[in-house]
Amino acid sequence: MALKMVKGSIDRMFDKNLQDLVRGIRNHKEDEAKYISQCIDEIKQELKQDNIAVKANAVCKLTYLQMLGYDISWAAFNIIEVMSASKFTFKRIGYLAASQCFHEGTDVIMLTTNQIRKDLSSPNQYDTGVALTGLSCFVTPDLARDLANDIMTLMSHTKPYIRKKAVLIMYKVFLKYPESLRPAFPRLKEKLEDPDPGVQSAAVNVICELARRNPKNYLSLAPLFFKLMTSSTNNWVLIKIIKLFGALTPLEPRLGKKLIEPLTNLIHSTSAMSLLYECVNTVIAVLISLSSGMPNHSASIQLCVQKLRILIEDSDQNLKYLGLLAMSKILKTHPKSVQSHKDLILQCLDDKDESIRLRALDLLYGMVSKKNLMEIVKKLMIHVDKAEGTTYRDELLTKIIDICSQSNYQYITNFEWYISILVELTRLEGTRHGHLIAAQMLDVAIRVKAIRKFAVSQMAMLLDNAHLIASNTQRNGICEVLYAAAWICGEFSEHLEEANQTLEAMLRPKVTTLPGHIQAVYVQNMVKLYASILQQKEQAGEKEAAQEITQLMIERLPQFVQSADLEVQERASCILQLIKYIQKLQVKEVPVAEEVIALFAGELNPVAPKAQKKVPVPEGLDLDAWINEPPSDSESEDEKPKTIFHDEEQRHSKPRHPEMDEEELARRREARKQEQANNPFYIKSSPSPQKRYQDTPGVEHIPVVQIDLSVPLKVPGMPMSDQYVKLEEERRHKQKLEKDKKKKKQKKEKRGKHHRHNSLHTESEEDIAPAHHVDIITEEMPENALPSDEDDKDPNDPYKALDIDLDKPLADSEKLPVQRHRNAEALKTPESEVPPVEKKSKKPKKKEKKHKEKEKDKGKKKEKEKKVVEEEEEEKKEEDLDFWLSTAPPPGSAAQPQSGPQTSAAVASEPEGVKKEEREEQQEEEEEDEGKKSSKHKKKKHKKEKEEKSKDKKKSKKKHHHSEEEMAESVQNGTLDDEPLPPMSSYRLLAENPYIKTTYDIQGNLQNDSQVTVSVIFENKSTSFLKSMELNVLDSLNTKMLRPEGSSVHDGIPVPFQLPPGISNEAQFVFTLQSIVMAQKLKGTLSFIVKNDEGSTHEKLDFKLHFSCASYLITTPCYSDAFAKLLESGDLHMSSIKVDGISISFQHLLAKICFHHHFSVVERVDSCASMYSRSIQGHHVCLLVKKGENSVSIDGKCSDPTLLSNLLDEMKETLSKC
């Protein structure tokens, strides 16, 4: 208390502490800037003092001001001073300030290198932690280079607190200094199996981030991650791994196949939405990458869509949004599955949240079909009416038009309906998209001949009601539609019923308030109208009426002649003169209509964008031939103008050059083509994939939609599109009936219109499509443009530099400075030798090529692979992945009916929220444990984790009650089960002497039913160099080591590496077995040469290799239904054990069984779980694990009784240690 008071008074001795500053700023709201500049002056004074506490206080205040937007870069040096304070209190403040305001441009940053290095190696873990945290924010390429090695060392720090920070910051180091990636990677990979879950998850994080950017380099890690995925219960980690797989699958479709099952399992079982969402996204990605080769994954898609539906139906806006987002990804490849949820998506249009509505709109675009277009658009039209805010309404409008016009109006079956929709859209006030509607009207009216009459009547109505549309013209985009209306009425005036009325509407004085370009179209088209009226009247012999109309024109046109718009004025005066002339002729009673109408004769047709190109070259015209001699090569560009005139003159002389011999011509043509090909600006006539219309050079070939409309064309009044929906339904119904009827007659009516008529009415997509075909413009590309994705890669992309092959062994030159480290990648086969480094340089390309090949014909290849045996180590590696990939998990294949009491319980419910258990207590203890250990034990520590673990367990027994309290508390923490399991290692000690320590792990080989792989880690404990290591075992009848061909059973297998002092590495050996129902023990010897300064000695180490039955099992996921069937099959033998005195949680217990005995949990309900595994020889092993108060009972069923009893014995042993 007294101390605190002293401290308080000392605080007050400072001019102002942070709190004072904040308070001060809050109290000076009116003159904040002034107050702050005053404060900054004070701070500058404080910084000049020698007292580090005062400085730190000043820097702390500066950091606050920095956040408010004030520049504090001038204090960078003072920040470094505070960073280097010896007291943690100040150091912390210094590093915080640095992390907030240092960046690559800060010049004093290079002064920090040594200080940071010092802090990194501080005995106080919080000093190190603070330095690492700070560094993560301001690491520069220089800092990364200089400190990479220090940080790499920290990755093996005794304290997980430091390890995890070091691992995470390595990612930033890689980004700044890509050269560090290869030397650091082996250790990073090692951290994937770190005993501390935090470190492990950090390593997963980093590798996943790396792999996402350059997935192909990490493909070889897939098996490891797969294992992690199936064993991890930490959702944060799972999400990362699953995301990583999402990036890997496009490169390796087989991986996708393998993933589908575990992912769908997760989707079924998880209660965490974030994980579910990630799984769904990855499954979608997988299915997209598989879409070509895998037809029967509709179940997975269905599952995804189902789950997404649940998300969308959720009241949580966020889930709704994400559900729609993911749905749109499915839509691209599996539109049908999404279409069935149309109702739901339409519902989302009613959502209060605009972002959700927009997502739903995106989805609708892809969901329309001929059947539902009208319905969907009808709904959208309702929303247009209701919509508040012009932005959203405009969005709706464009979407409606997009939806309807997509792929050449593919989904529109009734164009009258579409025109009515467009007309209805014109009633929207204040939209910016008038031109869009206008363009659609023009397009439809021109291209759909049959609709013209209807279109014209509608447009006439629009013109008549122009005052409604153009009420506030200038800022109203909708008046654009009048442009289209006027043109359509003019151009197709022959369809107009009341031409007079329309003409009058166009001549209203109000028209002059329209924008100039619209008036111009008005003027032009009223003459067309006038001409057709004239003709009509003349033919009817109504001379007076004809004169009247002329008079009307002459009276009204002058208002346009006065227009300020040049175009309008010019056209109007021209036309006025013309009509005055006509009037004169009319007075003389000369029939003029024919001549006037001739002014606008001829039909305008839409021209396909590529039409020009398709004009056939007339016979005898050689477009490549020179019209005149090409200028000589020496001719410079300056002379060009001259040649142009020259050109003109000589044009006619072309036929006069027959003396040019064919050969010369051919040569020049070739040269010219060459030149064109190399000139990127020359637009080539690339051979069109579409067929050429050779025979019809005109416009006849341009497809025009011809539809026989069976609905009455005349709709009184302003039409409502709704009517068409109803009519269309009736029509379709009628057609269906008709079609059914006609089916019988069809043979008779083979030809002509009838057939066409009939086919139009069927609802299948193909039938109508050809009628709507219109050419679409595609963007031209120079011929030599590469179709590569390189374009979209930013050359400045920081991740590009990390595209590094990690499988290549390290060259000496690549090693990080200082550290001597050679921990090459784990070698996968015993036969392989360490290849010379030079050999590897060309590897990546080769590897990729291989890959592609393999993907092409994986089926056949598999067979071949077995024969084409190991040639090179890299090949081997490649195969290992193949190997792993080709072993698809067996979906409960042997399924036959029977009944089992335990299955019903197991299948009963989803284990929701089951994983929510807290394990912090234990972690904490571990950390303490580790903390107490002196750094001497650093190296041994990992290997000793087993002992540690058991210690932990004893402790946790004591604190059991305590941890239960926490469990209760943690449940409210939300949906994530993030507290991971205690560390476990499957590596057991093989043998050890003062020189070397070996640990081993046995993994079954699913592809070969009589092989297991033994991975042995060799660790050099001495200060000498170990070389010429050779491993040999005494084969038993049942179990034999796989030796290279030609060697005898007594030969050892050389370990393919040497070990410098303190280094460990892993080698793998393959064993063949005949029977796997019993555990085996093999005696063996490891011989090696120890080399040091004094010379070299030969040493031996004997060991016993224990093949437990569990090592023949392969963790295999199993669906609960498949599992139930298996149990019911009756082929399995049963056996049980019971173990007492179990104190660890059920979750731990299951994890132990999963990890050590290679099982996977099928289902878990409370304290009862069903588990499954499979042996390499295909024995099914099913377990039902029940936890009582202090005991565990395990009922097992297996196809082999001996195997089962052995397995249970092993389990008993494991559990009794708990």
Added chain:
Amino acid sequence: MQFMLLFSRQGKLRLQKWYVPLSDKEKKKITRELVQTVLARKPKMCSFLEWRDLKIVYKRYASLYFCCAIEDQDNELITLEIIHRYVELLDKYFGSVCELDIIFNFEKAYFILDEFLLGGEVQETSKKNVLKAIEQADLLQESQNEDWGATS
């Protein structure tokens, strides 16, 4: 994660953490733009928005907005979880946290964040571990302060 911003309903920045190197000018521009966009959104709207080539995930707690920028492929829900977790951490540390706590102890808020996230990645998923690290660091600071207090 690219960066995290905390700002008040009035648009005042309360905390900023950048995991990508950007110039001060750029940071200010982004902050201004995002604060405006997020504040303009209605309470019933979902917490995600697409912004430039990033996704913004934000959530409002009392008068404070927590706003994170993530990349295209990142998981929005886990980001929300991160925000929530951070709020819980603040809450535990300060004992029902309020805006003023963060204003007056902004450096603590940073320290907690730094223990929770590193370089934009989650480094510690256990709340207990984060708080323990902070408490111990505080303890260290406290004892040093006392030493210092006594000696000066």
